[in-house]
Amino acid sequence: QQQVKQSPQSLIVQKGGIPIINCAYENTAFDYFPWYQQFPGKGPALLIAIRPDVSEKKEGRFTISFNKSAKQFSLHIMDSQPGDSATYFCAANAGNMLTFGGGTRLMVKP
Amino acid sequence: DTEVTQTPKHLVMGMTNKKSLKCEQHMGHRAMYWYKQKAKKPPELMFVYSYEKLSINESVPSRFSPECPNSSLLNLHLHALQPEDSALYLCASSQEGGARVTGELFFGEGSRLTVL
Numbered sequence: 001q002q003q004v005k006q007s008p009q010s011l012i013v014q015k016g017g018i019p020i021i022n023c024a025y026e027n028t029a030f031d032y033f034p035w036y037q038q039f040p041g042k043g044p045a046l047l048i049a050i051r052p053d054v055s056e057k058k059e060g061r062f063t064i065s066f067n068k069s070a071k072q073f074s075l076h077i078m079d080s081q082p083g084d085s086a087t088y089f090c091a092a093n094a095g096n097m098l099t100f101g102g103g104t105r106l107m108v109k110p
Numbered sequence: 111d112t113e114v115t116q117t118p119k120h121l122v123m124g125m126t127n128k129k130s131l132k133c134e135q136h137m138g139h140r141a142m143y144w145y146k147q148k149a150k151k152p153p154e155l156m157f158v159y160s161y162e163k164l165s166i167n168e169s170v171p172s173r174f175s176p177e178c179p180n181s182s183l184l185n186l187h188l189h190a191l192q193p194e195d196s197a198l199y200l201c202a203s204s205q206e207g208g209a210r211v212t213g214e215l216f217f218g219e220g221s222r223l224t225v226l
Contacts, residue, residue, distance in 0.1 A: 034214065043114075043200050043217030044153065089152050098215065100152035 004092050006101030013080055014109050021075045021104045023090035028071070030092035035064065035075050036100075038087045047088070048075070080108045114218035116201050122224045125191060131221045133184040133201030142184040143215065144176060145200040153200055153217075159184060191225045198222050 006023045013019045023033075032051055036044035050057045050064045050073065057064045061078040077084055085108050090101040114135045123129050133142065141160045145153035158166035159178040173195075175187040184201055202215040 036215075036217075041219070043202075043219050044215075045217065046214055049214065098155070103150070103152050105150075 004090060004099050004101040006090050006104060008104060009102065010105040010107075012107045012109065015081060017080050017108070019077050019080055019084075019106055019108070021088055021090070021106075022072065023074065023092075023101050024070075024072045025092050025099075026071065027092070027094055027099075029094040030099075032093040033064070033066065033073050034091050034093070034098075035062075036089045036091060038089065038103075044089060077106075080106075082108050082110050084108050114201055114203055114216050116199075116218035116221050118221055119219065120222045120224075122226065123188065123191065124226050125193075127191075128187070128189045130188065131186040131199055131201075131223075133186075133218060134182055135203040135216070136182055137203060137205075137216065138181075139203035139205050139216070140181060141204045141206060142178060143202040143204075144174075144184070144186050145202060145217075147198045147200055147220070157186075188223075191223075193225050196223055196225045 004023055004025050011019050034049035035047045037047045038044040048059045048062045048064055050066050052068050055066055063076040064073060066073045075088060085106055088104045088106060092099050117132045121129060143158050144156040146156055147153045155168050156170045157176045162178045162181055173190045177185040177187060198220040200220045201218045204215050
């Protein structure tokens, strides 16, 4: 099973809030889990990524938490800003395939 | 230079037309990809070229024909498309090639295709 399930589909937070986006997978062959950020009219851009031997990774205001036993991972955005308003895709890689989650449209209100 | 450049940004074509989308990268990446993205959906993989050879074709209809003239260029030739093929077509590249595809993709801004 190659599916990656992402939730919520949309999310609205106030500036300074901490939006959390969750993803779950079934395929234990996945070995690399990137997150992509996409602004309207632009292509997706790699935001942060993690491998399953690590439980957490931080880059600036963005943190990935990874639970290998539960086959779940999540993105946290600390001190969110209106400029973070975008669509976020989790993804999982195995062999020759990168599988995307369905996406989360985040709006950060001023 | 860390960009993937796609042309044209917008394309409108009729169902009998032949057109091409172009993609260029100068990062020395050895794998290049075409994705299709519909509104409010994730990108869907179409083709992967690794070391200039087609390595993955995700059962894409033959009206889409990819071409990789060299390691920096990727084309997508379009012929006899249907209105449902209207979408954002994204090109991407990655550092690694061969049988293993890395999850670290660098995307272009896409070509917005409308088929009338």
